Amino acid sequence: MVEDRLSHGKRIAQLLASEVTGHERSLSSLSVTDSDPDVEPTDDGAFAYAIEHDGEQVAEVFVQPDRARVEFVTEMATVADVAEQEGLRVRPKAVKPARTLVFVENGAQVKWLLPALRVVATE
Template sequence: MVEQRLTDGRRIAQFLASEVTGHGDALAALSVTDADPDTDPTPDGAFAYGIDRDDDRVASVFVQPDRARVEFEHAVDVAVDAAREEGLRVRPKAVEPPQTLVFVEDGAQVKRVLSVLRSVVAA
């Protein structure tokens, strides 16, 4: 049996966007905004789109060649805890205002990021 993994940053970000917009639960309040479908991945991460709630940015998604990065801008402490519980690689970012970086290195991790988004929305 051939094991296939989705490890292309752009494809992971596209999958995440479709999952965010395709759910009717707590994620229904979120929308994908400012999307740039022609974003080319860069080693530092190129902006792909925002995830907003009522015109307020909750997170931004960046694409790198081998992963996507979600930068949470709201409920950053909740995002840290939820990402760790989901087994995702997470790093608080010491900027003003603070942010939480969550790395999505495989398409299978997208479902776990959705759980983090639900926790952030509920906070």
């Protein structure tokens, strides 16, 4: 039986990395850094890679068994608004410095995250 949706955290994160490093012009200032190709999902989320904009870290991506979690460290309010408008689950993370968490629960939602990535790509 073929699964209808990609819902494995590591594969979702790989798909997201492909979008970031792909050929979309609006994301060309973003890069994937500090990647761990051997990362294995954990319940709390294992660090997979960081996303940088012109050398400054803007987000970190973590993998859980059934989703990827993107923790934005810049433009957090705007990212939260844009991601929610796209239908993604969003919540703040009360740490210093604060973060905005966006949950990507299947492969199709990677495309929903692109508008939020465009926000940090143009800051």
